[in-house]
Amino acid sequence: MKKYWMPVIMLVVFEAVGITLWLTKDNLFYLFNFSYIGCSIALGLFLLIRKHPQARRVVQLLVGLYMLVYLGLISGENMQIEGFWYYLFTGVFEAATIHYAVAKIFGPLLFGRGWCGYACWTAMVLDFLPYKIPSGPRKKIGWIRYLTFAASLAFVAILFLTHAANLERIMFWAFIAGNVLYYAVGIALAILWKDNRAFCKYICPVTVFMKPMSYFSLVRITCDKSKCVSCGKCLRVCPMNVDVLDNSRKRQNGTECILCMECVKICPKKAL
Numbered sequence: 173m174k175k176y177w178m179p180v181i182m183l184v185v186f187e188a189v190g191i192t193l194w195l196t197k198d199n200l201f202y203l204f205n206f207s208y209i210g211c212s213i214a215l216g217l218f219l220l221i222r223k224h225p226q227a228r229r230v231v232q233l234l235v236g237l238y239m240l241v242y243l244g245l246i247s248g249e250n251m252q253i254e255g256f257w258y259y260l261f262t263g264v265f266e267a268a269t270i271h272y273a274v275a276k277i278f279g280p281l282l283f284g285r286g287w288c289g290y291a292c293w294t295a296m297v298l299d300f301l302p303y304k305i306p307s308g309p310r311k312k313i314g315w316i317r318y319l320t321f322a323a324s325l326a327f328v329a330i331l332f333l334t335h336a337a338n339l340e341r342i343m344f345w346a347f348i349a350g351n352v353l354y355y356a357v358g359i360a361l362a363i364l365w366k367d368n369r370a371f372c373k374y375i376c377p378v379t380v381f382m383k384p385m386s387y388f389s390l391v392r393i394t395c396d397k398s399k400c401v402s403c404g405k406c407l408r409v410c411p412m413n414v415d416v417l418d419n420s421r422k423r424q425n426g427t428e429c430i431l432c433m434e435c436v437k438i439c440p441k442k443a444l
């Protein structure tokens with residue numbers, strides 16, 4: 173039973189967040205929302221422990237589709253980074269601000285870039301592409317993420333500074349346009365560089381929040397050197413080019429680990 177502690181902890185954490193927000197904001201939706209996400213993640217982790225080959229895909233689809241289709245398209249909440257800036261500027265702790273606080277700013281202190289491996293609706297589509305293992309080393313163009321980060325902030329700031337009318341409507345269409353752009357760029361780069369996660373490595377603005385926070389992540393993959401035979405299989409399958417054999421927090425691409433467990437699955441010595 174000990175091996176199931178992780179799904180239980182994740183469920184408890186999400187229920188605690190849901191109950192707290194339900195009671196403090198007097199809105200039952202938060203209980204439903206975080207219970208659904210917590211159950212989906214706990215189910216995915218349970219399947220992962222049971223070695224189900226599609227465990228990660230199951231939770232990616234359950235959470236990703238819920239956020240994209242239900243929260244974004246049906247409920248009209250901009251859940252992208254522009255939505256986060258929008259609610260921040262209006263001074264309201266709602267929708268995207270809560271989502272960012274839990275999944276992308278404070279959550280990574282506990283579960284690192286787990287969002288990227290198990291819940292992101294952009295990666296949910298990119299992971300269907302055939303280039304799961306990058307065809308070459310990383311390119312030194314990670315600085316692009318800071319430009320897209322600044323552009324998203326500037327976009328919303330300009331809307332507020334110019335007192336644009338129908339802000340809610342603009343944010344809804346910005347969510348649709350933003351997602352179409354993300355998918356188009358993400359798929360094009362994946363095909364061009366034969367790397368499903370090229371968009372995540374170089375373009376995604378959200379990583380500006382997640383990378384520094386996930387440096388301190390409680391949950392991380394480490395290597396038991398006494399078992400490792402240095403076969404290098406784990407390094408070859410990693411979609412994010414993480415030097416998982418180095419246990420230090422400063423390891424190469426350490427803040428890029430999405431906890432996908434591909435390295436753990438392939439290790440012949442169960443050293444990870």
Ligand code: SF4
Pocket residue numbers: 287288289292293294295371372373376377378379
């Ligand atoms: S890096 Fe960005 S696009 Fe990629 S999985 Fe994470 S949040 Fe999604």
Ligand code: SF4
Pocket residue numbers: 393409410411412413414416428429430431432433434435436
């Ligand atoms: S393969 Fe291992 S080191 Fe690489 S991202 Fe997945 S869990 Fe992290």
Ligand code: SF4
Pocket residue numbers: 395399400401402403404405406407417438439440441442443444
């Ligand atoms: S796959 Fe396992 S044994 Fe091989 S290098 Fe990685 S940790 Fe070591």
